[in-house]
Amino acid sequence: MSALSVLVLAAGQGTRMKSALPKVLHPICGRPLLEHVLTAVRGLKPEGTAVVVGVGRDQVCATLEKRGWNELAFAVQKEQRGSGHAVLVARSWLKRRQGTLLVVYGDTPLLTTATLAALVKEHKRSGNAATFLAMDVKDPTGYGRMILDVDDAVERIVEHKDATPDERRVTLVNTGVACWDLKKLLQVLPKLRPNNAKHEYYLTDAAALLRQIGGRVGVLRAQDSGETQGINNRVELAQAETVFRQKICERWMREGVTIVDPATTYIEASVELAPDVTVYPGTVIRGKSRIAAFSELGPYSVIDDAIVEEGAKVGPFARLRPGAVIGPHAHVGNFVEIKKTRLGAGAKANHLTYLGDAEVGPRANIGAGTITCNYDGFTKSQTIIEADAFIGSNTNLVAPVRVGHGAIVGAGSTITKDVPADALVVERARPILKEKWAYEFRKKQQTKKRTV
Ligand code: UD1
Ligand code: CA
Numbered sequence: 001m002s003a004l005s006v007l008v009l010a011a012g013q014g015t016r017m018k019s020a021l022p023k024v025l026h027p028i029c030g031r032p033l034l035e036h037v038l039t040a041v042r043g044l045k046p047e048g049t050a051v052v053v054g055v056g057r058d059q060v061c062a063t064l065e066k067r068g069w070n071e072l073a074f075a076v077q078k079e080q081r082g083s084g085h086a087v088l089v090a091r092s093w094l095k096r097r098q099g100t101l102l103v104v105y106g107d108t109p110l111l112t113t114a115t116l117a118a119l120v121k122e123h124k125r126s127g128n129a130a131t132f133l134a135m136d137v138k139d140p141t142g143y144g145r146m147i148l149d150v151d152d153a154v155e156r157i158v159e160h161k162d163a164t165p166d167e168r169r170v171t172l173v174n175t176g177v178a179c180w181d182l183k184k185l186l187q188v189l190p191k192l193r194p195n196n197a198k199h200e201y202y203l204t205d206a207a208a209l210l211r212q213i214g215g216r217v218g219v220l221r222a223q224d225s226g227e228t229q230g231i232n233n234r235v236e237l238a239q240a241e242t243v244f245r246q247k248i249c250e251r252w253m254r255e256g257v258t259i260v261d262p263a264t265t266y267i268e269a270s271v272e273l274a275p276d277v278t279v280y281p282g283t284v285i286r287g288k289s290r291i292a293a294f295s296e297l298g299p300y301s302v303i304d305d306a307i308v309e310e311g312a313k314v315g316p317f318a319r320l321r322p323g324a325v326i327g328p329h330a331h332v333g334n335f336v337e338i339k340k341t342r343l344g345a346g347a348k349a350n351h352l353t354y355l356g357d358a359e360v361g362p363r364a365n366i367g368a369g370t371i372t373c374n375y376d377g378f379t380k381s382q383t384i385i386e387a388d389a390f391i392g393s394n395t396n397l398v399a400p401v402r403v404g405h406g407a408i409v410g411a412g413s414t415i416t417k418d419v420p421a422d423a424l425v426v427e428r429a430r431p432i433l434k435e436k437w438a439y440e441f442r443k444k445q446q447t448k449k450r451t452v
Contacts, residue, residue, distance in 0.1 A: 003099030004046045004120060005182070009086045009203075010034050010106030011054025011077040017168040022056030023231070025063055025108040028241045029248060030268030030286055032063060033231060036244075037071075037319075038110035043113030043118065046102070050182050052077050052086045082200025083176075084192040091186065098182055100124065105176040107231045110240055115227055116177065120219045123179035129215025130185070130207060130232065133177040142232075143173035144204050147316035148217055156208035161197035172219070174204060184215050232382035244269075260299075280315065286444040287322065295326075306338075309345075327362070341372075344387065356380070357399065361387030368393040386421065441444065 011183035014023020024034035027253055031039075032087050034051070041049055053060045057076060064072065075090035087094075087103065094101065100123060102116065107301045115133070123131035132154060134146045144157045145167050158167050174420035188209035192201045195332050207217045222228050231237050248269060249262035256275025259265050266284040267273075273291045280298030285291070287305035294311040297303060301315035311329040323340035326332055326431050330343045333350030341355045344362035349355060351368035357380050364385050372383040381399035385391065389403045392411030397403070402418045409415060410426030419425045 002124065003097065004042070004102060005094075005097045005099070006041045006042060006046045006049045006102045006104065007087060007090055007094070007334055008034070008037055008041065008049065008051045008104050008106050009083055010060065011052045011057070011086050012080055012107070013055045014107070014232075017237075018234075021397070022060055024232070025060060026237055028237065029107055029244045029266075032272060033109045034060070034064070034069075034106045035067060035069070037104055037106055037111060037299065038064075038069060038267075040101075040111045040113050040116055041104060044102070044116055045174055048073065048093075048097060050090055050092055051106070051376065054078065054080055054086075055175065082194065082198070083203035084189065084201035084205060087185075087203055088189050088192075088201065094182060094186060101180045101182045101185060103176075103178050103180065105230065108176060108228055109228045109231065110229060110243060112227060115224075116223060118334070119177060119179055119220050122218070126218050127214070129177075129181045129210045129220040131179045131218045131220060132207070133175045133228065134172050134219045135175050135222040135228050136172050137225055138171070140168070140171050140173045142203075144228075145170040146172045146174060148172070148219070152219070153211075154207050154219055155211065157202075157204035159196060159198070159202060159204065172221075175222060176230065177228065178203075180206075181215070197297075211378055281361050283315070291327075355383075358383040358385065358397075360385045361389065361405070363387055363392070364389045366391050367393035367395060373398045 007448050010024040010260035017023045017026065027034045052075045053184055054077040061074060071261060071419045073093055075093055077086050077089045102120060111158060119131060119133045142160050144159045145163055146157055147155045148369060149155045177439040188206050191209050192205055195200050196202060210217055214326045223324045224241055229240060231240055245266060246262060248267050249259050249265055252267065253271050254261055257273045258278040261281035264281045265279055268286045269289060271285045271289045273394060274293040274295045277291050278296045282300040283298030284302045288304050289306050291308045292310040295308045298312045298315040301318040303314065303320045306320035306324035308326045312326040314320060314326060314332045317334040319337045321339035324338040325342040327343050327345040327347060329346045331348045331350055332338060336349050336353045339356040341358040343349065343360045344364065346362055347360050347364045353370045356372050356374040370391050374383065383397045383399045384402040386403060386405040388406045390408045392409050394412045395409050398414060398416045401415055404419055404421030406422045409419065413425060413427040415427055
């Protein structure tokens, strides 16, 4: 049978993360660990995928649903009694399926579809009862050791805590990823016993049990041991983040994006960039940001769920928040924050500005220190700046308000009423000017000081 189903184990506590957040929801490059695993799994196009949830299960399910994972089945493991027990709680789902079951742990986010596919292929080719993905590591501490027979088949798997000193010297370890003949797995699962250091039902014990009923258990050695690294604490979380971030940068560089310093560039997995974009150091691009060709981002800019159109310049030190759309060849300069605002083609906001809930027409010039006052504490209001308008420096635009096409707003104005097209408006107090006043004032003060 060639049918493939996938079971992802994600019920564990993640004690070593020391976190209120379930381990599998910790993000790397903006996506929960579990979602990385599910994305790799989805590439296999399995007939069904189920997730075993336990600790924080409501939060895990709700997060997956919110992020668009609607076709998953869930099995609940109320008490965490081991990876074998986790598979057992899904048995009614498993009984409705046939062929091959791929089991993956939810804390191995760097796994790729290609590696999983290679394991499935090897499993099917060999006719094994089970095939484990193993890896050779320098320091096997903590991992299950693969004990092989002379024919390179798995005799059994010994967990670190249960291993003898000799067994601990084995450097070929279990990655946690394995393919199983579903029918045979269901046959041996009830025979698992928690006779081990952790008093848990180990899925890995099913290997020896399969052998007892005459099934062969094989291994496939992983090409890249970094890919199968499990995340158990925040040090490993940061290491995985670095690896994944580097992979994302490399992917975009190969697609034609110039990334001046990949080590300080943070591009989330969900971002899309066109060829001939240039990204300068210290730039963070998040969410569903879309960046068009010939635009330049950074240095030191944050772009979150924003759209940057062709040839636009953003930065240095700019912040684009969700809903910002920077039109073709528009410029956003230092200390400018833009939220839910469209900046028209060729428009400029080069210094110290906040534009929120606004619509800025083509070629408009937004002077330094322009602020859209879009929020009165209760509601958000719109500011409209039409094409070719010129907003002088240090202007407050009290929304809702509209500045007409080609109008000029004098520096230092607080605009509370609509400005017609091509008009000049200056809303600032008339100057009070007293000739020599300062001179007289200083003289008087100095005489006073001397007489004291
Ligand atoms: C496990 C393997 C070990 C392997 C290592 C690879 C077992 C017994 N050991 O050890 O051979 O080298 O992974 O990283 O499987 N889980 C549940 N319910 C439970 C217990 C665990 O869903 O009751 C899930 C966890 O959420 C996790 C996975 O199973 O995703 C593995 O559990 P973990 O406790 O991390 O196992 P390791 O000690 O790392
Ligand atoms: Ca683990």
